[in-house]
Amino acid sequence: MPRTTVVESPGCPPLRALTTDIIGLVKVVEAHTKPAGAAKVVETWGDPDASRAIVAASLADRAADPVLAVARKNGVVELLNPLNGDALAAVKTVGPSPNDGGAEGDPLAALHLFTRQASDSILGTFLACTEQGKASIRSITKENAASGSDVGPSATWDVCSGANVQFCSVDHGESYAMFGGKGIEVNLWDITSCSKIWSAKSPRANSLGIFTRPWFTAGTFLCKDDHRKIVACTNDHQVRLYDTALQRRPAISVDFRESPIKAVAADPNGHDVYIGTGTGDLASFDMRTGKLLGCYIGKCSGSIRSIVRHPELPLIASCGLDSYLRIWDTNTRQLLSAVFLKQHLTTVVLDSHFSLEEPEEIKSKQLEFSVEAEAEVRKEKKQKSKTTEDETEAQVRKEKKKKKSETIEEDEEQVGVVDHSNINGEIYARKEKKKKKSRAIEQDEEPDSDGEMCSPNRRKSGERSKCLKKKSKKQLVA
């Protein structure tokens, strides 16, 4: 018989990833425990249109009220609901002034959506940076989300002039931002005061007197609680560690192969980084010593555009020009799952709160044991704390279901008119949920028979959006 090779991928623990691609689609990939471990595309949002290609995306990964921001090629930043893909708001121009017309001449390069929320009325605050180096912070309030033209308080500043910004990264506390690119050194900015607090200095010319111009392609903050350590990667395949408290020149500089480094992500343990290159090599480095920990091998042949580390589970997701979303184990450096998504992908984000809302959590627990030992340990800790809430949550869900069915009925009439009312309704429902939760804890002794029957909030909302879409289509046809 023909000898064939199949990479045995052990499958990944339940997770949910969202990928964006160059024809403007957002695809949701989910892995469940039920058909053990294989990740697959669940939903696709948006219409294929090359002019609306997504260049950057950022997810405010909160348990309640998460928001996904996508920056499109035509200069529009859209806020989406990452659970069902509804557009919450769209801001046309992200340049410093509305008459700048920053669509063609100055496309967006980087986007970061802030996780912390200043107040409940604000839908989302994001930091966007154009290639020419015009950074701006904007927040969209819920009231004027529908209009999209009017935005809340904003701050703009020039990161650089006459250079090409390629990345921007915000630290964990979200008070410092870092910029870098072709022709500019790494800059550290204080977001609150919009002032530059540090900039790097090029390494000295080498023994031949050859000086290389700065060209940074990716960067990240190394530690969660420390904004002073920065890892920046250059086009001439170097990984550099900067310590802003120490000096302006890199503390450690390591070469990695021959191809420019295109993506970097930091590990929550505070010393490891994952890097991806233009030829599809993925590796991890220990930045305390600058040692290569190992490479990730698995038939990856296209440039890696984005790497994301899961906050709890020991896995990373990478995507790039070979149109595969790959999920890797960080401990064994093994490929867990690969999903073919048909287009050149630009970014991937992981929704870390997905596994908590898995429908049959207690059952799945047993299955998960086979997946990954350490993942299990971490999760168990979580679940222990969660089990007390589980019963209450089931109760909440039941009530919420009723609520939602009501809201759907209300919405059905308005679907054709305005889509946003629907979202507002949901937000309202979410708030209700919070209140309910506190109440439900008091009524703890309710039997839990319906717990399994209830589909989780997320799934349900997805289905709901589908049926809504269908309906709107029907209306269109009519």
Add this chain to the structure above:
Amino acid sequence: MAKEKKRKQPPADAAPPPGDDGEGRSGRKGKKARKEKAEAILPSQIKNKDKRREVHAKLKREKKAQKRALARERGQAARRAEELGEQPPERQVPRTIENTREPDETVCRPDDQELFAGNDADEFNAVLKQHITPKILITTCRFNSGRGPAFIDELMQVIPNSHYVKRGTYELKKIVDYAKNRDFTSLIVVHTNRREPDALLIIGLPDGPTAHFKLSKLVLRKDIKNHGNPTSHKPELVLNNFTTRLGHRVGRMIQSLFPQDPNFRGRRVVTFHNQRDYIFFRHHRYIFDTKEKKVASKDKKAKTSESKSESEKQVICRLQECGPRFVLKLLTLQHGTFDTKSGEYEWVHKPDMDTSRRRFFL
């Protein structure tokens, strides 16, 4: 020899040569026979050379005979079916490397709407939708000699609207800029090594991908027997077997080199045939001819006597090869135009991808 045989195999076994097993298999003691077969000594295990040769020859002969018998049986069955007017038994399809290819999820499907949307968004769309007529710049590596110039001459006859520019000492990036400013849609660089063309670089302009092919087995027109000379008509294009997503993209890239409105009068056809990731290039002229076809009759005697009287006219197509013949193999596909320093690759051939002979990428 007989002694040795006896020594090697116990008399109870009676030294069954493996051919006997074939007969035994059909017999009632099939199980036993199979057991014996497993125990039977392979010719390679025999130490005496003469004996080994003898046993091996016998085995081969038997195998051959068996095969012939099987073929005869099949032929008879087919003939019988034909006589009875039944459906002939299904022909056996040989198992080749192509049709036992490893399953690939990236193979394009005709019902994939996203594929068409992706096509509309890609760099070749303007050329393929005939908004722009393709205009090709051909240049070489810095030192071009040997068969290089002759190959470029022929390539320029193959590709309509192609212009040759001397490379000089310009950097390739400068030439890319030059071509962009003059509205070229593609740039082809023929690289020669030791006076032999060995690589082809196809760059889509202004922002299309860059494909790097290895070029081998080049035969120029003058070395092809009975070659024809191509006319200046726009050729028809045949692209075969570009199945996967990557193959599709490479196919579209090749397609964008040629005008999309061929002159069918010219009866000129250019073929890119992909087989096991090797792209075979051929260039032909064809002609439709009416030919008197002899009707095949059953026995030879009747054929010789009646063939002249029994004939009918039939249209056939005759081919004549012209122009170069070569083979391409994709090495890399780079995103954007030529850039070795900061290039991002859509696909790179890496040695660790060659895990199987049955794994193909195009």
